[in-house]
Amino acid sequence: MKPLVLLVEDEAALVTLLRYNLEREGFRLVDARDGEEALVLAKEERPDLVLLDWMLPLMSGLEVCRQLRRAPETRDVPIIMLTARGEEADKVRGLDSGADDYITKPFSPAELVARMRAVLRRAQPALANETLQFDDLEMDLAAHRVRRGLRDVHLGPTEFRLLRYLMQHPGRVFSREQLLDAVWGRDVYVEPRTVDVHIRRLRKALNNDDESDLIRTVRSAGYALDRGQAA
Ligand code: CA
Numbered sequence: 001m002k003p004l005v006l007l008v009e010d011e012a013a014l015v016t017l018l019r020y021n022l023e024r025e026g027f028r029l030v031d032a033r034d035g036e037e038a039l040v041l042a043k044e045e046r047p048d049l050v051l052l053d054w055m056l057p058l059m060s061g062l063e064v065c066r067q068l069r070r071a072p073e074t075r076d077v078p079i080i081m082l083t084a085r086g087e088e089a090d091k092v093r094g095l096d097s098g099a100d101d102y103i104t105k106p107f108s109p110a111e112l113v114a115r116m117r118a119v120l121r122r123a124q125p126a127l128a129n130e131t132l133q134f135d136d137l138e139m140d141l142a143a144h145r146v147r148r149g150l151r152d153v154h155l156g157p158t159e160f161r162l163l164r165y166l167m168q169h170p171g172r173v174f175s176r177e178q179l180l181d182a183v184w185g186r187d188v189y190v191e192p193r194t195v196d197v198h199i200r201r202l203r204k205a206l207n208n209d210d211e212s213d214l215i216r217t218v219r220s221a222g223y224a225l226d227r228g229q230a231a
Pocket residue numbers: 009010011053054055056
């Protein structure tokens with residue numbers, strides 16, 4: 001199911017641009033041109049994410065944000081504020097009013113999409129009783145256990161999160177920066193080379209001598225979970 005995004009923005013050109021880019025990235029979009037309409041649509045459509053412009057007619061984005069947080073139906077929806085203001089104080093006010101993240105105009109669609117994915121990931125409900133599978137790998141998220149075939153695989157916490165992320169997106173190639181962002185978090189400063197160290201540990205834990213390597217190294221691009229690599 002494609003995530004549904006409510007875009008609250010009064011600038012028609014930006015709505016058109018974002019609609020084109022977000023739909024291409026696999027999101028569905030509904031849009032509102034002012035705060036009143038946004039509050040109605042949020043309750044009706046139950047979006048997975050709200051992109052909320054700060055400067056809106058009738059009611060400010062900040063006030064819309066507060067009201068979304070107050071209503072039981074929309075209390076937990078992730079909100080990213082879009083704004084032309086760059087001042088630190090405004091950022092703090094935005095986050096205080098309940099926004100999850102904040103992006104300053106002008107921004108690139110790619111940057112926005114990366115922020116949206118990060119916010120959606122954090123908002124994912126607890127994955128109790130869920131199992132991820134790939135090839136002969138199985139990850140029990142509730143029990144925090146990994147098996148390859150019949151064998152238990154013991155992983156450190158970082159390797160576990162790294163593998164979980166790769167298993168959630170099998171076959172996709174991620175750069176070191178994307179993996180850092182997804183596994184370590186945006187706000188942590190870690191050298192991209194650190195990813196290589198943890199990938200090495202993960203490989204060592206996953207692959208016995210007679211087993212195929214499930215992690216593919218893509219030269220100058222990054223890593224993917226993939227089938228059929230020679231041991
Ligand atoms: Ca505006």
